[in-house]
Amino acid sequence: MRKKQNIRPAVFLDRDGTINKEVAYLSSPDQLELLSGAARGIRLLREAGFIIVVVTNQSGVARGFFDEEKVRRVNKALETMLLQQGAIVDAWYYCPHHPGAGEPPYRKTCSCRKPSPGMVEQACRDLAINLSRSYVVGDNISDMGLARNCGTKAVLVRTGHGKKVLEKAAGELSEPVDFVAKDLLEAAKWICARKKSRGLL
Numbered sequence: 584m585r586k587k588q589n590i591r592p593a594v595f596l597d598r599d600g601t602i603n604k605e606v607a608y609l610s611s612p613d614q615l616e617l618l619s620g621a622a623r624g625i626r627l628l629r630e631a632g633f634i635i636v637v638v639t640n641q642s643g644v645a646r647g648f649f650d651e652e653k654v655r656r657v658n659k660a661l662e663t664m665l666l667q668q669g670a671i672v673d674a675w676y677y678c679p680h681h682p683g684a685g686e687p688p689y690r691k692t693c694s695c696r697k698p699s700p701g702m703v704e705q706a707c708r709d710l711a712i713n714l715s716r717s718y719v720v721g722d723n724i725s726d727m728g729l730a731r732n733c734g735t736k737a738v739l740v741r742t743g744h745g746k747k748v749l750e751k752a753a754g755e756l757s758e759p760v761d762f763v764a765k766d767l768l769e770a771a772k773w774i775c776a777r778k779k780s781r782g783l784l
């Protein structure tokens with residue numbers, strides 16, 4: 584008899600402004616700076632049994648600011664920084680497109696640019712993920728829209744663009760949010776506590 588595959592929940596993390604310091608169109612590993620508590624937050628989530636997936640919009644490719652190789656180089660450097668602190672990311676996905684900037688093939692309306700669910704759908708094809716028990720954590724309204732489009736819980740962090748998003752919204756966010764956290768570490772603690780309260784740890 585074929586062994587049943589173990590399906591685990593995931594936490595889908597935005598990159599810039601959530602894991603590392605927000606830098607406009609970050610294109611070099613030299614610009615990387617881990618946000619305080621980010622690595623610890625990822626460690627806590629993995630210890631709780633979550634698959635960790637990074638999903639990031641990188642329209643700087645479409646805009647001609649940098650190429651895909653530079654995106655991959657930054658991701659690899661960030662992965663190394665996290666590993667040095669014992670934080671493991673299971674998979675990395677990025678969208679290089681923009682609907683109104685640059686030239687084809689990058690200038691297009693795609694299914695992977697957040698809040699569209701393409702990157703999450705690809706992760707689900709690549710990994711055994713239980714979306715109904717999963718979360719999206721990010722600093723922008725597009726991350727909250729991604730959560731809605733994928734049927735996951737949404738956590739907005741105040742780092743990166745998060746604080747400005749909240750100030751601009753004045754309590755009336757255009758997308759539902761399940762929790763607002765100071766940073767990724769607080770988001771991770773809330774997610775882990777929520778999982779434990781349901782007897783799932």
